Amino acid sequence: MKRLPTALNSHPLVSREIHWLTAAFLFAAAPHLLRMPLWISGLVAGIAAMRLLQLRLRFALPRKWLLALVAVAAAGGILLQYRTLFGRDAGVSMLVIMLALKLLETHTRRDGMLLGFLGCFLLVTNFLHSQTIPTALYMLICAWFLLATLIGLQYTGTWPGWRHQIQRAGVLMVQAVPLMAVLFLLFPRVQGPLWGLPQDAYAGLTGLSDNMSPGSLNNLILSYDVAFRAEFKDGRTPEAKDLYWRGPVLWDYDGRTWTAPRLTQSTEDLPAGGDLEYTVTLEPHNKRWLFALEFPGQKPPRAIATRDMQLLSFTPVRSRLRYEMTSAIGAAYGADDDRMVLARSLRLPADSNPRAAAFAAELRNRHREDRDLVSAVLTLFRNENFVYTLTPPLLGQHPVDEFLFDTRRGFCEHYASAFTVLMRAAGIPARVVTGYQGGEVNPVGGYILVRQADAHAWVEVWLENAGWVRVDPTAAVSPARVERGIASALPRSDPLPMFVRGDFAMLQRMRLTWDSITYSWNQWVLGYNPERQRRFLSHLGFSEAGWQTLSVVLVVFAGMAVLIGAGLALRDLRGVRRDPAKLAYDRFCRKLSRRGVPRGAAEGPRVFASRAARQRPDLAAAINDITTLYVGLRYAGDSGTAEALQQLERRIRAFKP
Amino acid sequence: MSSQLNAVAEQINGIILGKAHQIRLAIACLLARGHLLIEDVPGVGKTTLAHAIATSLGLRFQRIQFTSDLLPADILGISVYNRDTGGFEFHPGPVFTNVVLADEVNRATPRAQSALLEAMEENQVTIEGETRQLPVPFFVIATQNPSYQIGTFPLPESQLDRFLMRIELGYPDAEAERALLNGDNRRDMLQRLQPRLDAGGLAALQLEVQQVHASAALLDYLQALVNTTRRSPAFAHGLSPRASLALLQGARAWAYMDDRRHVLPEDIQAVLPAVVAHRLSPASETAGTSGTALATQLLEEVAIP
Incomplete structure (x- = not known):
């Protein structure tokens, strides 16, 4: 490749080119600027404005040492802000500021090209934050704009107008499509994201946690985020009352907060008869739980099943994960659990919730049979004046006491917690199970969409000869919660994320359509992992392809794609472009x-x-x-x-x- | 066609019967500022055509009968000693006129031919070291007998290339011949011809022909044609850039005569045989195909882009 003559490289940029460069840079940095602390966004916008103003007023731009000083100061500021210079947020901030400063010393064509290429790099960093369709579209437009800007730097004679620039860039992008497709399909995939995301990238993820206290689920309920989607084989979607997606199982109670044990025994002994087949696509939540309907009949790859029927991934789920599952609805298990296990599920802290303990003792006197006692408490919830609400009153030192005897207004966690405490006080082994209940059937995509808003807590009690049996006290208070979803169970005055109630049919439909497009995007574009790549390659006739085969195939196909592009381009040069x-x-x-x-x-x-x-x-x-x-x-x-x-x-x- | 050109064409059509296409080509050739070669057996009206064109266009006309003993001085002129002034005085030859009819040009020796050909190319002649400009406009209408006839010195390719077009008149059809036989004496008719145009008018028309638009698509077609002659093994040699220019000029004139200000592929196709047939020869002598056949083949082979 011939280098540009020095004279061309040092060709000074005209105002138009600097306008383009500044605009392209701002365009590419815009999503970052909206996320960053105000002082960084302000600094960057100020620098860009200064550059544009300079074109008009022609004042002297800051000297190099001043720029260096600003850069050092900005680095200091970032260090103060993020406590590091590395990682996603700090690194991107640094990059954006440096590029803005580069704008101030961009004078020649060479500088312009450099800025353009760095702009492309900046563009890619947007994917560290979001990989949705709108983001991808925006990035595509940005790339187009950047390319047009780079093309704009190449004119030596008269400027043929912005239309020409945009058109050229568009043609180049279209010509790149075959190569893009080949690289997407054949470039060797690695498990997880291509590069390890910095730790802080997972900070904002929502999901269930390993503990529960009064009010902790409320935040989740207000989140419209998707927890996971599940697609049932042959459209065999179970009834809503069976849709208990099991998550963390909480054993230990300190009088206020339930927590999951740190260590759990794994088991290979999963319930038999799991004939309900489905595929779960789990959004990253930075925890290890994999959700499945009660009760899982198999464990996904790279995961374990625990004795209390949780599925735990080897590593926290940090990228979208897709796994096949089978479940046996209503299966019984744990009938032969030993006394040690049961002892843990009877433990209560001393001198907490005394009124509940007294009440439990009284119940025990009345009902010798465990089953009778369970139904007595459920009947109590059903018949007494208990209210299911998202906005319960705050509870004090003995939350269960206060809830059971004073306020009687609570959310699923209150009921699960109170029920478990009563059971344990009455000598019946019990534990709290958290997870999701229900989900929204998307008729467009044919899958069930489970949101954080579907988070739920219920109880398991251990009964002689039966093992662990699910009891959902919330269902006793508000059967609608389980049968028709959270929106119909809560009073209308309670705040819920928009759309969850489904008030507008038209919007509802559009929303479902959009979600099923997103689902396909996740499945086929973002979810194109080594497994799928292997399957695709075996369709091409390369079964069991190692990376060597893959490289050869990649080179051959990429070569073909480039040849096609070159052929089209050369046809253009020969002037046989079709009028x-x-x-x-x-x-x-x-x-x-x-x-x-x-x-x-x-x-x-x-x-x-x-x-x-x-x-x-x-x-x-x-x-x-x-x-x-x-x-x-x-x-x-x-x-x-x-x-x-x-x-x-x-x-x-x-x-x- | 402009009314003047129409009048010219009509008048000539009245003398040479049944040859409207050739007459149109001849006029187009002159409009394109090119020299014209008329090739055919004697007696089909070559000379009459040349004469009729010159007179109808209102141009001065000289005729040179080429023979094997014709000398360059007979064409260009000669300096003769004048006893009164005591110096040499130039007596211009027949070439100093608007239209030269070089009759039976291939009967002269190459030496005489080349004297005329210099004038054709340069629009000037050099006699005894002195360069003299020829009048404007200056055309040569040459007639030639087919080279298989006895006593001919065929024009070399380089000299043929200087004629923008070559046309063949051919025998008249029966109807036209009957009209000819019934009609007046041609010589008398030539005498009665009226000029329908003058030198100035012709120059103006030529200028307008220059303005006729040739689009990129049309030039693509023209170049495709020319390139085929250069690449295809059927041709002994390809067309020269001068031939390309001639083709374009001829097509422009043809379009202009059709009252258009842009050239169509049809214009190229109309003039191509006349413009390129004398410049093409088949690759193998034995093939026996004439330039005309090659030109037709070329038109059939090359697709219009």
């Missing part, structure tokens, strides 16, 4: 040819028109009009306007021989 008028005229000739009036390759348009008109006198007028328009466009050069072309295309569309 739109000619393309339209060819369509016209094909139409006539189908009716038995083919045009000879060497037959001029007028000669052909008169011959065709002789053969088809009924079409003579149309043929002559079209030929006149075509000849005017292609040979006269005077009517080469967009209108004439549009008219020609319209006439040819309407031409029905």
Whole structure:
């Protein structure tokens, strides 16, 4: 490759080019600027404004040492802000500030090219934050704009106008599509994201945690984020009352907070009869739980099953994870759990919730049978004046006591917690299970969408000869919660995320459609992992392809893609680029040819028109009009306007021989 | 066609019967500022055509009968000693006129031919070291007998290339010949011809022909044609850039005569045989195909882009 002559490299940039560069940079940095602390966004915007102002007023730009000083100060500021210079947020902030400063010392074409390329790099960092379709579209437009800017730097003579720039960039991008497709499909995939995201990238993820105290689920309920989506095989979606997605199991109670044990025993002994098959696509939540319907009949790869029927991934789930599952709904298990396990599920802190303990003792006196006692408490919840609400009153030192005997207004965690405490006080082993209940069936995509808002807590009690049995006290208080979802169970005055209630049918439909598009995007674009790549390759006939095979295939296909692109480009150079008028005229000739009036390759348009008109006198007028328009466009050069072309295309569309 | 050109064409059509296409080509050739070669057997009206064109265009006309003993001085002129002034005095030859009819140009020796050909290329002649400008406009209409006839010195390719067009008149059809036989004496008719144009008018028309638009698409077609002759093994040699220019100029004139200000592929096709047939020869002598056949083949082979 020949290097640009130095004279061209040091060619000074004109105002137009600097405008483009500044705009392209701001465009690419905009999503970051909206996320960053105000002082960084302000600094960057100020620097850009200064550069633009300088073009107009022509004042001297800051010297190099001043720029260096600002850079050091900015680095200090970032250090104060993020406590580090590395990691996603700090690193991107640094990059944005440095690029803005570079804008102030961009004078020559070489500087401009450098800034353009760095802008492309900046663009990619946006994907560290979001990989959704809107982000991808925005990035695509940004890339287009950046490319047009880079093209704009290449003109040596007169500037052919911004349309030309945009057009050229568009053509280049279209030409790159085959190569892009090849690289996407064949570039060796690695498990997880291509590069390890910095630790802080997972800070904002929501999801269930390993502990529960009054009020902790409320935050989740207000989140509209997707927890996971599940697609049932053959459309066998279970009934809503069976949709208990099991998550963390909480054993230990300190009088206020339930926590999951740190260590859990794993088991290979999963309930048999798991004939409900489905696929879960789990959003990253930075925890190890994998959700499955009660009770899982198998464990996903790279995960373990615990004795209390949790599925735990080896590593925290930090990228979208897809796994096949089977479940046996209503299976029984744990009938032979030993006393140690049961002892842990009877433990209560001393001198907490004394009234509940007294009440439990009284119940125990009345009901000798465990089952009777359980139904007695459920009946209590059902018949007494208990209210299911998202906005319960705050509870004090003995939350269960206060809830059971004073406030009687609570959310699922209150009921689960109170129920478990009563059971344990009455000597029945019990534990709290958290997870999700229900989900929204998306008829467009044919899957169930489970949101954080579907988070739920219920109870498991251990009964002689039966093992662990699920009891959902919330269902006793508010059967609607389990049967029709959270929106119908809560009073209308309670705050819920928009759309959850489904008030607007039209919006609801659009939302479901959009979600199913997102789902496909996740499945096929973001979820294109080594597994899928292997499957795709075996379709191509490369089963068990190692990375060597993959590299060869990649090189061959990429080469083919580049050749195709080059062929198209060279055809362009030879000047055989198709004139739109000619393309339209060819369509016209094909139409006539189908009716038995083919045009000879060497037959001029007028000669052909008169011959065709002789053969088809009924079409003579149309043929002559079209030929006149075509000849005017292609040979006269005077009517080469967009209108004439549009008219020609319209006439040819309407031409029905 | 402008009314003047129409009048010219009509008048010539009245004398040479049934040859409208050739006459149109001849006029186009002059409009394109090119020299014209008329090739055919004797007696089909070559000379009459040349004479009729010159008179109808209102141009001065000289005729040179080429023979094997013709000398350059007979064409260009000669300096003769004048006893009264005691110096040499130049007597301009027949070439100093608007239209030269070089009759049976291939009967002269190459030496005489080349004297005329210099004038054709340069629009000037050099006699005894002195360069003299020829009048404007200056045309050569040469007639030539087919080279298989006895006593001919065929023009070399380099000299043929200087004629923008070559046309063949051919025998008249029966109807035209009957009209000819019934009609007046041609010589008398030539005498009665009226000029329909003058030198100034012709120059103006030529200028307008120059303005006729040739689009990129059309030039693509023209270049495709020319390139085919250069690449295809059927041709002994390809067309020269001068031939390309001639083709374009001829097509422009043809379009202009059709009252258009832009050239169509049809214009190229109309003039191509006349413009390139004498410049093309088949690759193998034995093939026996003439330049005209090659030109037709070329038109059939090359698609209009």
